[in-house]
Amino acid sequence: EDALRLESVSKTYGERVRVTALDDVSLALPYGTFTAVMGPSGSGKSTLLNTASGLEPADSGRILVGGQQLDTSDETAATRFRRGRIGFVFQAFNLLPTLTVWQNVLLPARIAGSPVAKRHTREVLDRVGLGDRLDHRPAELSGGEQQRVAIARAIVTRPALLFADEPTGALDSARAAEVLTLLGESVREFGQTVVMVTHDPVAAAYADRVLFLADGRIVDELQAPEAAGVA
Ligand code: ADP
Ligand code: ADP
Numbered sequence: 001e002d003a004l005r006l007e008s009v010s011k012t013y014g015e016r017v018r019v020t021a022l023d024d025v026s027l028a029l030p031y032g033t034f035t036a037v038m039g040p041s042g043s044g045k046s047t048l049l050n051t052a053s054g055l056e057p058a059d060s061g062r063i064l065v066g067g068q069q070l071d072t073s074d075e076t077a078a079t080r081f082r083r084g085r086i087g088f089v090f091q092a093f094n095l096l097p098t099l100t101v102w103q104n105v106l107l108p109a110r111i112a113g114s115p116v117a118k119r120h121t122r123e124v125l126d127r128v129g130l131g132d133r134l135d136h137r138p139a140e141l142s143g144g145e146q147q148r149v150a151i152a153r154a155i156v157t158r159p160a161l162l163f164a165d166e167p168t169g170a171l172d173s174a175r176a177a178e179v180l181t182l183l184g185e186s187v188r189e190f191g192q193t194v195v196m197v198t199h200d201p202v203a204a205a206y207a208d209r210v211l212f213l214a215d216g217r218i219v220d221e222l223q224a225p226e227a228a229g230v231a
Contacts, residue, residue: 001066001067002028002029002030002031002064002067003029003030003031003032003033003065003066003160003161003193004027004028004029004052004063004064004065004161004193004195005027005028005029005062005063005064006025006026006027006028006052006061006062006063007026007061007062007063007064008024008025008026008060008061008062009022009024009025009026009051009052009058009060009061009062009063010022010023010024010025010058010059010060010061010216011044011047011051011056011058011059011216012059020215020216021044021047021216022044022047022048022051022058022216023044023215023216023217024061024217025044025048025061025216025217025218026061027211027218029193029195030193031160031191031193032187032188032191032192032193033187033193033194033208033209034183034184034187034193034194034196034206034207034208034209035193035194035195035196035207035208035209035210035211036196036197036198036203036204036206036207036209036210036211037049037195037196037197037198037210037211037213038197038198038199038201038204038210038211038212038213039212039213039214040214043213043214043215043216044213044215044216044217045165045197045213046165046197047216048197048213049163049165049195049197051063052163052195053082053086053088053161053163054070054072054078054081054082054086056072057072057073058072065081065085065086065160065161066085066160066161068081083112083113083114084112084114084157084159085159085160085161086159086160086161086162086163087154087155087157087159087161087162087163088154088162088163088164088165089147089150089151089154089162089163089164089165089167090150090164090165090166090167091165091166091167091169091170093138093146093147093149093150094150095138095146095149095150095153096138097137097138097139098137099137099138100134100135100136100137101125101130101133101134101135101136101137101138101141101149102121102125102134102135104138104149104153105121105124105125105149105152105153105156106118106121106156108153109153109156109157112157114157116156116157120156121156124152124155124156125152127152127182127185128148128149128151128152128182129148129178130145130148130149130152133145142175143170143171143175144171144172144174144175144178144179147167147168147170147171147175147179148178148179148182150167151167151179151182151183155186155190155192158190158192159192160191160192160193161192161193161195162183162186162192162193162194162195163194163195163196164183164194164195164196164197165196165197166197166198166199167179167180167183167196167198168180168198168200168203169198169199169200173202176200176202176203180203180206181206183196183206184206194207207224208223208224209221209222209223209224210222
């Protein structure tokens with residue numbers, strides 16, 4: 001059983017002019033793997049993340065998360081299904097400006113009905129290097145720190161699947177390295193499965209598998225030597 005399976009997933013946009021964003025994509029991601037998705041602008045990377053996570057319905061095909069089929073026909077049920085199983089990290093951080101670091105990490109899980117222990121929250125914030133910034137608001141943090149808050153928020157419930165859309169796009173290379181190391185640790189230490197869209201080859205090198213999309217299809221892929229059992 002894989003953390004994520006896509007079976008012949010297709011997705012088009014538009015009524016008059018139809019754009020094929022995903023064209024018959026099949027994919028299996030085992031638990032505890034770190035996959036990067038690369039490809040030119042418009043190749044379907046965001047659509048892949050959005051449909052695989054159930055944020056957008058696919059037109060055809062099947063999506064299985066931990067062996068269970070994702071059903072987007074009922075939005076409430078889909079949201080409930082995602083909870084605790086699927087986490088997101090976006091480039092734009094999406095932090096709530098009026099809340100502190102502590103509240104930003106703790107509250108979404110509480111509101112979603114998956115309470116996380118305060119001690120565990122504290123550990124996660126220490127781990128991302130923000131243990132001394134708990135009472136600061138996002139505007140008081142650098143871009144890298146804000147991104148680390150967003151990652152802490154995404155991993156605090158330890159979702160089996162973590163989707164990250166350009167998580168390092170707004171960061172300088174030192175901050176990007178921190179964020180990527182953190183994602184790698186989530187994979188190796190907690191067995192989380194990470195799928196990361198990136199334009200940056202340096203970022204992709206942290207993954208153990210790199211998928212290349214073009215025109216809504218997976219046209220190529222690379223495995224890290226260890227992942228392929230060569231090293
Ligand atoms: P990428 O993330 O690789 O840049 P996207 O998944 O955003 O690619 O887009 C894939 C294709 O689908 C592109 O041609 C894009 O213009 C189109 N597309 C994406 N979202 C929409 C939308 N909401 N409405 C119409 N077309 C869309
Ligand atoms: P970085 O190099 O980490 O991207 P900066 O050079 O902007 O960030 O900030 C250096 C340090 O000063 C960081 O720890 C950051 O959180 C802190 N800092 C920056 N701006 C503020 C602010 N307005 N209030 C409190 N701390 C800040």
